[in-house]
Amino acid sequence: MSYDKELAAAKKAASLAARLCQKVQKALLQSDVQAKSDKSPVTVADYGSQALVSFVLERELPSDSFSLVAEEDSGDLCKASGQETLQRITKLVNDTIVNDGSFSVPTLTMEDVLRAIDSGKSDGGSHGRHWVLDPIDGTKGFVRGDQYAIALALLDEGKVVLGVLACPNLPLASIGSNRLHSSHDEVGCLFFSKVGAGTYMQSLDGSSPIKVNVSTTDNSEEASFFESFEAAHSSHDLSSSIAKKLGVKAPPVRIDSQAKYGALSRGDGAIYLRFPRKGYREKIWDHAAGCIVVTEAGGVVADAAGNPLDFSKGKYLDLDTGILATNQKLMPLLLKAVRESLEDTPSSL
Numbered sequence: 001m002s003y004d005k006e007l008a009a010a011k012k013a014a015s016l017a018a019r020l021c022q023k024v025q026k027a028l029l030q031s032d033v034q035a036k037s038d039k040s041p042v043t044v045a046d047y048g049s050q051a052l053v054s055f056v057l058e059r060e061l062p063s064d065s066f067s068l069v070a071e072e073d074s075g076d077l078c079k080a081s082g083q084e085t086l087q088r089i090t091k092l093v094n095d096t097i098v099n100d101g102s103f104s105v106p107t108l109t110m111e112d113v114l115r116a117i118d119s120g121k122s123d124g125g126s127h128g129r130h131w132v133l134d135p136i137d138g139t140k141g142f143v144r145g146d147q148y149a150i151a152l153a154l155l156d157e158g159k160v161v162l163g164v165l166a167c168p169n170l171p172l173a174s175i176g177s178n179r180l181h182s183s184h185d186e187v188g189c190l191f192f193s194k195v196g197a198g199t200y201m202q203s204l205d206g207s208s209p210i211k212v213n214v215s216t217t218d219n220s221e222e223a224s225f226f227e228s229f230e231a232a233h234s235s236h237d238l239s240s241s242i243a244k245k246l247g248v249k250a251p252p253v254r255i256d257s258q259a260k261y262g263a264l265s266r267g268d269g270a271i272y273l274r275f276p277r278k279g280y281r282e283k284i285w286d287h288a289a290g291c292i293v294v295t296e297a298g299g300v301v302a303d304a305a306g307n308p309l310d311f312s313k314g315k316y317l318d319l320d321t322g323i324l325a326t327n328q329k330l331m332p333l334l335l336k337a338v339r340e341s342l343e344d345t346p347s348s349l
């Protein structure tokens, strides 16, 4: 199976969604941020991005069996208090489609937008094909003006077969811990991978793609690591203890979202550590695209027990403790350090 058509549609969908998100982030007002029932933030851009990706995929790949597992739903927008927000989302989606110019469609109505958002209600699973979308991964970073990603992947019979990560604020140059950044750095990266075909990166402006590879270091002392910016999303104490055991000298690089997987796939650092608090259930849309981007770049992604992530069980990942990503040489050392750190401080999560 080549998945060429699907990859082209996914790149187009994520790039258009990135354009919508960039526009909103530039003009973001605090009033644009609502809290969902789980208290996490959501913005007009999360909804707009989901509607747009769903619209583009359905247009570009007409099929009877379109299935999308995505983070947002239209529940809050259908309430009376959501009408003004829905109007703004509809305008954002229409403006993005019109500016792109490649779709000859009448203007979408608010109902069309609700329908597009709610086509993301599939449960996924181990049979058939399912698109998996996080319309804005790292909403907290997005709202802060920092990193976020539009993360889109395709599952076929329970396996991730392609993934696209659009990272509008990620510099095209390395963000490794030994590098100074300047506000002049060019930003906006699109990572994409197809099973068996490697990982590529291009600028969101459309430069030609370059093949990327994870770091090849086998010296853990030289290996810098990525973790969440938000300490509430991943234990910084536990990763610091793991880094100490590995002899890592560089300070952690803390950024939001699956941009961490993108940066890892091009070797900006060598390790990604993620340890959510106990009881937090990881969702497939938070890892599917990032996982294939790293593995196709030569890396390994596993849970804290060393098991590969299983995307075939519905919308949740069923895993042991945390998520680790690194290269093949460092993974055994990393797993040992993780095991020891968890034994030293069993209540660290």
Ligand SMILES: Nc1ncnc2c1ncn2[C@@H]1O[C@H](COP(=O)(O)O)[C@@H](O)[C@H]1OP(=O)(O)O
Residues within 6 Å of the ligand: 040, 071, 134, 136, 137, 138, 139, 140, 141, 227, 228, 229, 230, 232, 233, 234, 255, 256, 257, 258, 276, 277, 280, 286
């Ligand atoms: N309490 C939490 N613990 C771990 N991850 C969380 C939590 N709340 C939200 N997330 C999700 O973690 C991811 C971002 O984590 P980070 O940026 O730290 O890597 C996002 O997918 C975010 O959702 P969202 O997609 O809504 O932003």
Ligand SMILES: [Mg+2]
Residues within 6 Å of the ligand: 040, 041, 042, 071, 139
């Ligand atoms: Mg969210």
Ligand SMILES: [Mg+2]
Residues within 6 Å of the ligand: 134, 136, 137, 138, 285, 286
């Ligand atoms: Mg997310």
Ligand SMILES: [Mg+2]
Residues within 6 Å of the ligand: 046, 071, 134, 135, 136, 137, 138, 139
């Ligand atoms: Mg999200």
